[in-house]
Amino acid sequence: MKLLLIEDEERIAHFVLRGLMAEGHQVSWEHNGRAGFERALGEAFDVIILDLMLPGMEGRDVCRELRAAGIKTKILMLTAMETTADLVKGFGAGADDYMTKPFAFEELNARLLALGRRSDVAIATNILESGGLRFDRDALVVTFDGTRLDLTSLEYALLEFLMKEKGKVVSRARILQNVWGTVEDPLTNVVDVYIRRLRTHLAAFGAEKMIVTVRGRGYRLQELESEPGLISR
CATH class of the missing domain: 1.10.10.10 (Winged helix-like DNA-binding domain superfamily/Winged helix DNA-binding domain)
Structure with missing residues (x-):
């Protein structure tokens, strides 16, 4: 899959990048919310992995503005917060899935694959x-x-x-x-x-x-x- 990672913590970003590329995914990385937003607007991706707390533009705002611009790419949001209120706010901004830090790479990859399968939700003709x-x-x-x-x-x-x-x-x-x-x-x-x-x-x-x-x-x-x-x- 073609993925966009928007994450400002270099340690986490490098960990995710190495793992995803080892799984055969094509991954681009932006460490600033505004830069990630512009990249997602101008280039097609299968899934966007979006951190919540970002410099330049907060993750929920990135998500909300992408949806407002008509971008339907699936978004997996990453956050250190895990309350129900945070969950509802993330989904309310247009996120498709949600993971809290720290997380196991195996679970991240499984979630991405599940989101990727849903990219073909319109296969049926009826x-x-x-x-x-x-x-x-x-x-x-x-x-x-x-x-x-x-x-x-x-x-x-x-x-x-x-x-x-x-x-x-x-x-x-x-x-x-x-x-x-x-x-x-x-x-x-x-x-x-x-x-x-x-x-x-x-x-x-x-x-x-x-x-x-x-x-x-x-x-x-x-x-x-x-x-x-x-x-x-």
């Missing part, structure tokens, strides 16, 4: 539909009653999985396996965070109840009609 919700997987476009939803790559992947399993209860473990490519939750509530984000998108159309919580079992995508035993929250 259309997924549920009520007013329509997912064109060729164009990677999601609309509700004709109005487009602007999603991150992880949101696309999660919604695609829920729509493919429409009407079925899917556990958090199955979601993690199919969307994050892992059987363990690296962040205790990452699935719940992304479910909330999808519901927020759907709430603009009064359709947040399309994703329901089945207590003790997981989640289910359904038409807007209520069904017994399903609790939306």
